[in-house]
Amino acid sequence: MERPLTQHLKPDGSALTLAEYRDLGGYTAWKTALDGMAPDEVVTRVKDANLRGRGGAGFPTGVKWSLVPRGEGAPHPKYMVANADEMEPGAFKDRLLLERHPHQLLEGLMLAAYAIEADVAYVFLRGEYVDAARRLRSAIGEAYAAGLLGEHILGSDYSLQLHLHISAGRYICGEETALINALEGKRATPRAKPPFPQISGAWGQPTVVNNVETLCNVPHIIRHGSDWHQGLGLGEESGTKLFGVSGRVCRPGAWELPMGTPIREILEGCAGGMREGYQLKGFLPGGGSTDFLLPEHLDLPMTYESIGKAGSRMGTGTLIVLDDRTCPVGMVLNLERFFAQESCGWCTPCRDGLPWTRQLLEAIESGQGRHEDLDTLAEHCRFMGPGKTFCALAPGAMEPLQSALKHFRSDFERHIEEHSCPYRSSLS
Amino acid sequence: MSRILIDDREYEVNPQHNLLQVILSLGLNLPYFCWHPALGSVGSCRQCAVTQYMDENDSRGRLVVACMTPIQDGMRIGLDEAQASAFRASVIEALMTNHPHDCPVCEEGGECHLQDMTEMSGHNLRRYRGLKRTHRNQYLGPFINHEMNRCIACYRCVRFYQDYAGGRDLSAQASHNHVYFGREQDGVLDSPFSGNLVEVCPTGVFTDRTYSRHYSRKWDLQCAPSVCAHCAVGCNTTPAQRYDRILRISNRYHHQLNGYFLCDRGRFGYDYSNAPERLRQGYRRSAEGTDIADASALLDELLERIRDPAHAVFAIGSPRASLENNFALSTLAGPEHFFAGIAAGELQCLRRYLSLAARRDSGYATLRDIEQADAALIIGEDVAATSPRLALSLRQLVRNRSLARAREQKIAPWQDAAVRNLGQHTRSPLWQLVPCGTALDDITERLFCAPVDEISRMARALAHYVAGEEAGTGLTAAQLAWIEDAAAMLSQARQPLLLAGCGLAAPDQLDALAELEQALRDRGHEPLLYVGAMESNSVGLAALAQQGFDELTVALEQARAQGKACSLVILENNLQRRLAPDALARLRGLAEHWLVLECLDTDTVQRADALIPVPTQFEQQGTLVNASGIAQRFQAVQSTECAPPWQQLSRAAARQQSSGPHARWAQLAGWHNSDAVRHSLAAAVPIFADIERAGPGVEARIHGAGFQRQSARASGRTAMHAYRQVREFPPPADHDSPYRFSMEGVPGPGAARASVWAPGWNSGQALNRFQQEAGGDWRETADLVRLHFEALDQPPASPLSTRDSAQQWQLIPCYEVFVEELSGYAPAVAERAGPAVLGIDAQSARRLEVNSWDSLELHYGDCSQTLYVQVDPSLPAGSLAIPQRPGFWLAGTDPSPALSLRPALQPLPRPVHLIASDKGGGHG
Amino acid sequence: MAEIFARDRGWSNNYLSPAERESIEREAQAYPQRDALCIEALRIVQQHRGWVSDDSVAAIADYLGLGAAQVDAVATFYNLIFRQPVGRQVIYLCNSVTCWMLGCDALRARIKAELGIDFGQTSADGEYTLLPITCLGDCDHAPALMIGDRHHHDLDPDSLIALLQPPASGQDKE
Numbered sequence A: 001m002e003r004p005l006t007q008h009l010k011p012d013g014s015a016l017t018l019a020e021y022r023d024l025g026g027y028t029a030w031k032t033a034l035d036g037m038a039p040d041e042v043v044t045r046v047k048d049a050n051l052r053g054r055g056g057a058g059f060p061t062g063v064k065w066s067l068v069p070r071g072e073g074a075p076h077p078k079y080m081v082a083n084a085d086e087m088e089p090g091a092f093k094d095r096l097l098l099e100r101h102p103h104q105l106l107e108g109l110m111l112a113a114y115a116i117e118a119d120v121a122y123v124f125l126r127g128e129y130v131d132a133a134r135r136l137r138s139a140i141g142e143a144y145a146a147g148l149l150g151e152h153i154l155g156s157d158y159s160l161q162l163h164l165h166i167s168a169g170r171y172i173c174g175e176e177t178a179l180i181n182a183l184e185g186k187r188a189t190p191r192a193k194p195p196f197p198q199i200s201g202a203w204g205q206p207t208v209v210n211n212v213e214t215l216c217n218v219p220h221i222i223r224h225g226s227d228w229h230q231g232l233g234l235g236e237e238s239g240t241k242l243f244g245v246s247g248r249v250c251r252p253g254a255w256e257l258p259m260g261t262p263i264r265e266i267l268e269g270c271a272g273g274m275r276e277g278y279q280l281k282g283f284l285p286g287g288g289s290t291d292f293l294l295p296e297h298l299d300l301p302m303t304y305e306s307i308g309k310a311g312s313r314m315g316t317g318t319l320i321v322l323d324d325r326t327c328p329v330g331m332v333l334n335l336e337r338f339f340a341q342e343s344c345g346w347c348t349p350c351r352d353g354l355p356w357t358r359q360l361l362e363a364i365e366s367g368q369g370r371h372e373d374l375d376t377l378a379e380h381c382r383f384m385g386p387g388k389t390f391c392a393l394a395p396g397a398m399e400p401l402q403s404a405l406k407h408f409r410s411d412f413e414r415h416i417e418e419h420s421c422p423y424r425s426s427l428s
Numbered sequence B: 001m002s003r004i005l006i007d008d009r010e011y012e013v014n015p016q017h018n019l020l021q022v023i024l025s026l027g028l029n030l031p032y033f034c035w036h037p038a039l040g041s042v043g044s045c046r047q048c049a050v051t052q053y054m055d056e057n058d059s060r061g062r063l064v065v066a067c068m069t070p071i072q073d074g075m076r077i078g079l080d081e082a083q084a085s086a087f088r089a090s091v092i093e094a095l096m097t098n099h100p101h102d103c104p105v106c107e108e109g110g111e112c113h114l115q116d117m118t119e120m121s122g123h124n125l126r127r128y129r130g131l132k133r134t135h136r137n138q139y140l141g142p143f144i145n146h147e148m149n150r151c152i153a154c155y156r157c158v159r160f161y162q163d164y165a166g167g168r169d170l171s172a173q174a175s176h177n178h179v180y181f182g183r184e185q186d187g188v189l190d191s192p193f194s195g196n197l198v199e200v201c202p203t204g205v206f207t208d209r210t211y212s213r214h215y216s217r218k219w220d221l222q223c224a225p226s227v228c229a230h231c232a233v234g235c236n237t238t239p240a241q242r243y244d245r246i247l248r249i250s251n252r253y254h255h256q257l258n259g260y261f262l263c264d265r266g267r268f269g270y271d272y273s274n275a276p277e278r279l280r281q282g283y284r285r286s287a288e289g290t291d292i293a294d295a296s297a298l299l300d301e302l303l304e305r306i307r308d309p310a311h312a313v314f315a316i317g318s319p320r321a322s323l324e325n326n327f328a329l330s331t332l333a334g335p336e337h338f339f340a341g342i343a344a345g346e347l348q349c350l351r352r353y354l355s356l357a358a359r360r361d362s363g364y365a366t367l368r369d370i371e372q373a374d375a376a377l378i379i380g381e382d383v384a385a386t387s388p389r390l391a392l393s394l395r396q397l398v399r400n401r402s403l404a405r406a407r408e409q410k411i412a413p414w415q416d417a418a419v420r421n422l423g424q425h426t427r428s429p430l431w432q433l434v435p436c437g438t439a440l441d442d443i444t445e446r447l448f449c450a451p452v453d454e455i456s457r458m459a460r461a462l463a464h465y466v467a468g469e470e471a472g473t474g475l476t477a478a479q480l481a482w483i484e485d486a487a488a489m490l491s492q493a494r495q496p497l498l499l500a501g502c503g504l505a506a507p508d509q510l511d512a513l514a515e516l517e518q519a520l521r522d523r524g525h526e527p528l529l530y531v532g533a534m535e536s537n538s539v540g541l542a543a544l545a546q547q548g549f550d551e552l553t554v555a556l557e558q559a560r561a562q563g564k565a566c567s568l569v570i571l572e573n574n575l576q577r578r579l580a581p582d583a584l585a586r587l588r589g590l591a592e593h594w595l596v597l598e599c600l601d602t603d604t605v606q607r608a609d610a611l612i613p614v615p616t617q618f619e620q621q622g623t624l625v626n627a628s629g630i631a632q633r634f635q636a637v638q639s640t641e642c643a644p645p646w647q648q649l650s651r652a653a654a655r656q657q658s659s660g661p662h663a664r665w666a667q668l669a670g671w672h673n674s675d676a677v678r679h680s681l682a683a684a685v686p687i688f689a690d691i692e693r694a695g696p697g698v699e700a701r702i703h704g705a706g707f708q709r710q711s712a713r714a715s716g717r718t719a720m721h722a723y724r725q726v727r728e729f730p731p732p733a734d735h736d737s738p739y740r741f742s743m744e745g746v747p748g749p750g751a752a753r754a755s756v757w758a759p760g761w762n763s764g765q766a767l768n769r770f771q772q773e774a775g776g777d778w779r780e781t782a783d784l785v786r787l788h789f790e791a792l793d794q795p796p797a798s799p800l801s802t803r804d805s806a807q808q809w810q811l812i813p814c815y816e817v818f819v820e821e822l823s824g825y826a827p828a829v830a831e832r833a834g835p836a837v838l839g840i841d842a843q844s845a846r847r848l849e850v851n852s853w854d855s856l857e858l859h860y861g862d863c864s865q866t867l868y869v870q871v872d873p874s875l876p877a878g879s880l881a882i883p884q885r886p887g888f889w890l891a892g893t894d895p896s897p898a899l900s901l902r903p904a905l906q907p908l909p910r911p912v913h914l915i916a917s918d919k920g921g922g923h924g
Numbered sequence C: 001m002a003e004i005f006a007r008d009r010g011w012s013n014n015y016l017s018p019a020e021r022e023s024i025e026r027e028a029q030a031y032p033q034r035d036a037l038c039i040e041a042l043r044i045v046q047q048h049r050g051w052v053s054d055d056s057v058a059a060i061a062d063y064l065g066l067g068a069a070q071v072d073a074v075a076t077f078y079n080l081i082f083r084q085p086v087g088r089q090v091i092y093l094c095n096s097v098t099c100w101m102l103g104c105d106a107l108r109a110r111i112k113a114e115l116g117i118d119f120g121q122t123s124a125d126g127e128y129t130l131l132p133i134t135c136l137g138d139c140d141h142a143p144a145l146m147i148g149d150r151h152h153h154d155l156d157p158d159s160l161i162a163l164l165q166p167p168a169s170g171q172d173k174e
């Protein structure tokens, strides 16, 4: 099984240096591109590889790039941004790639920049990833020193500046248009689309934002070709994906597996199944803003499509496991508290709706709930559903709630009827 | 035009607009908060959601927010559709979770957009059981009250204050449902447009502090259409009164002028009308003091003097009094004895204003025209201080380049955030050739500071250069470079704006402006022109009075040489603001008797021998001419016993048994209402031929009904005077206006309605029910009434040197937004004026060893003033920027003032500095 | 008499230290516009002073040619910018979903018992401030927290307390 993104990670946890990366063929894709590939060819190859965004929405990466005006007469400067803001509850995949393989990301970012003919690239890194910051900074320094960045790179016509932006916090910064505002030094409220960032992004200039993992795939696609990448996946969908599991499983962790790996294999094979004495009650397949799935879904392959069909989203691909001794109401409350706090405050449903959702869940969880509260919560799920709010934060927040109301309704009802949390007593 | 289907009915709509604007324009109801016709769309409140269907077969549709949805031909919309209605009710319900139930004590109650929208969307039951979030309020200065708990976070305030008006000290802070709209700390809001927050905020967060002290419900206010008295821009206003006090001013929409916004001077200056300095009683002054005197007796004596061949009576008009009042005085005294009460330099500028306009068919630009221009060159004038509202329009002008870029990218102009993100620091060129920096510097592409006479020279050289001639000799390299670049900038523009004014009292500059305009025209350009004037009727008075103080002095001297006794009758004019102290003293000596008609106790009133009180603009009807050359009518807001000057004069003439030597008096005596005054004026002075149309006549009716000044809901008419008399008083009659001091009648035609209200729309946003399309002109528009300018003989400009001979100081008049005559009597505005500050150039500051906020003593004539110094690096070497306050050297009054500076014996206390040391804890 | 450029008109102050200014200027190269430095400047000043005071906000605004309210708008948006003084060490306790399941409440309770501080509070000796933080990306080793800029994971109340000893200087995680 090929694991192009992670197979060379060093077991001691340290980052691959430039020399180590080069020994493994690092930056040959960069050289190949600069030596003889037109930007369009890079775009086409990534498009043909059917690489889909790993940031959560799964948008085809090559298509995203192709929407940027290129060639003669295109506006400059253009910006290419790596979204390293990973803050989704339960997501810890980008951190791995950032801390242990910074050059792979940089090469991917540089290739993406080349593909859209960007003049400046940024890594937008969340502030808490201090180790990643240190390692990226030194990797960027190495790349500049080796002439891989800067003016007329490797003797070509292409010049690129690459900078590290360290964020000052807030989950919403991960949303690509909010990220652009943060990059500009402003409040990170999202921007309306259209205009899409590819047309008017950072400082009003064409901009592309891609997830770290997405970008890490790019050097391998350039080196090994589109077909090779397609072949890595197990079904329709191509490439490998970092999957992770957290919660009360035997071996929580993250693994690079083919796209389309069955959930059971991840949960039971890699993570070793549930801890002794715990049963699987449900799981969020791709971070805090995805719908709960149930044990009956364990044999689904992890693809955008099959997870979508089952009523959830692949999201970040990092599973959060709910065991039978954890209160689902408490878990949803924890998530909604998070989303209410991380609302940027721009649009009404999210800003004022989520605190209300949180308040209702608090009431229910503490035994103060009423039966009609469940109707109100269901109403909230529609009120803050897709297409209602300015960005996808609130709809994401509603996903665990609406599915919990569906799958774990009796738990909610017991809280209301018993005026207390039935799980509290079972806590040891 | 596009055709769209709304709830299965077909409509023709404007495809340039967004769906919300279109729906409102059709007169349909759709609630909204964050959208504003002048601020565009950002889609944050989500209140305006509707259902959009893909095609005729789509039965589910999807929710879209109307304000962010462009019009597509044939689109199908569900407005009353259940899912969309339910969503809108949920939005209100969510907004209301934190909104306090303080409507009964909230100043906004009864004209609250939030109340209207809540009713419109049908939410009426509170389900939220949690705590409301609470905020601490801030002190924001004398104009604005802050009650953050009422905030629904529509973001309009910051979008207006920062994005639209360029203010920097109000922002959105914090995040999630803690968002807070305020300053970084308590303090006076810096922007001179802060008052618009009151109208921009859809609820009661930002309220009018001056109104709060005496607030009434909107339906209990008595209103009338008026025109701002505080500068020459001529913004339309709606003053409101109750219990014999003017309580506030609101914006009255004018599509070509102020649009939705006023400046703070105009909004809060009204309090002069309630000031203790208001004069209510006529008097004679003698050595012993003052004796109450009847106005009619004083006027009879005046007429007596005019008839007496041993007497010469000269009249001084007023640039802040109506045409009617000025014309009446001129008719009484005879045009040859009527003098504009305007300083010589300024009057010369105004005469150039008149002849320059005569050469153009298009007249002067309106603010709307200015907002469409794509380049601007400001010559000399500090418009941000002399015509504050104009500065707001210039801020819109500089956006045109980014709007053009947006158009290229197919981004609609109403996509406010998108256009701003695209544009960022892209601006249309605004260039200033001025004596020192102004409040527009932050949007100025190039700022060239030069002494007053150099400005004229450079502007003229620029005209030559544009005309293809040599720029001229004696220019520095920097000047030449500027001239070349300015010429290029102007010729690249689609429609450049040339802007100058009367503030520097430098007619040369207007001559240069005329040349530049001509040169650009000869090259095929169509520049817009704006020449700022100083007061609400400066232009009207200049067109009426041919002579100024210089001619007056000559005439007085001649009369005295003929052995006549001389006297002056002065209409609403504080000569202290127009004449140097010695010139004023001389005038006092030449005319032994002064009769003053005035509403406020000014310095001139103090010097007068007799006073006749007159009503303020809020208590009479009249016509003013603004700097765009447009004549506009204002109506009385409250009744008064005191007749307007024209009527007092007319009655005095009528009292004369024999018509005497003056046939004019027969005409004067025949004026039974102000329509008659205007009729005579239009006949007598061709420039005013159209002014009768500047507002509804006394006999105007709609379907036979007169116009109401009070709302149909006005309450308490019977209780109002109960503390005096339980008997119900009949409302006062107004024989000079179609408007009544009562709720009887209809609201008045188009823009001239007393106030705006429509069913379900109690707030000012009811306006969209009266516009052709939301954000457009009034449905019943009246044509702008422009003056018919005609060419005048042009006396050459007498060179006005501003060099102080003794010290060689270059004196630069420095205007301030909050220093203006009438508004100076409004306590809130006076508070904002702050201490007088003398600007000094960096070189001189070093020579005199002074720093900013040190104090100096300025001696001029008999006056001495201690004032703060501000070192201004934009000032040319050897110059002083002198605040144009009474008692200081005043531009255009005294060409060579004896002025001296010395260190202050008693320095003023230094203001606390902005940045102290880091007080907080932290760690080293 | 001269052409005036905006940059000549601003007045600068000596509030920001040379080191702070130097760091800000270094970052300036990464951005096409000066106002984009707002977040960087806030972070840098906080690095030097521990938090961002009102005076710091005013000084940064002045330095970047912005209004203080505009800088505060940004400063108050981001949770890693402190507008109040904090202790010498900030404990960021992850309270997101996985850490919640695996016992962050117990850690919080233990900190409260041990140091007497809850979320948002600073210990009496000024040493520690406890703050909640969103998912630290340590979910596979939950519960986790950060002290200063160091991550710690797989914690239980006892191992947590061991961390709260004053740090021995010079040791690095790498």
Ligand SMILES: Cc1cc2nc3c(=O)[nH]c(=O)nc-3n(C[C@H](O)[C@H](O)[C@H](O)COP(=O)(O)O)c2cc1C
Pocket (backbone or CB within 6 Å): A052, A053, A054, A055, A056, A057, A058, A059, A061, A064, A083, A084, A085, A086, A087, A088, A171, A172, A173, A174, A175, A176, A177, A209, A210, A211, A212, A214, A215, A391, A392, A393
């Ligand atoms: C509230 C919110 C938070 C997000 N956070 C992240 C994030 O931390 N990292 C990320 O890569 N994408 C995040 N996204 C998705 C981005 O908006 C964007 O889709 C993604 O960076 C695009 O990259 P991709 O096309 O490579 O997936 C977030 C989206 C939303 C709505």
Ligand code: SF4
Pocket (backbone or CB within 6 Å): A172, A189, A190, A342, A343, A344, A345, A346, A347, A348, A350, A351, A389, A390, A391, A392, A393, A394, A395
């Ligand atoms: S959905 Fe929430 S996070 Fe997104 S714009 Fe609205 S308020 Fe901001």
Ligand code: FES
Pocket (backbone or CB within 6 Å): B020, B031, B032, B033, B034, B035, B042, B043, B044, B045, B046, B047, B048, B049, B065, B066, B067, B068
């Ligand atoms: S008015 Fe349309 S979203 Fe606010």
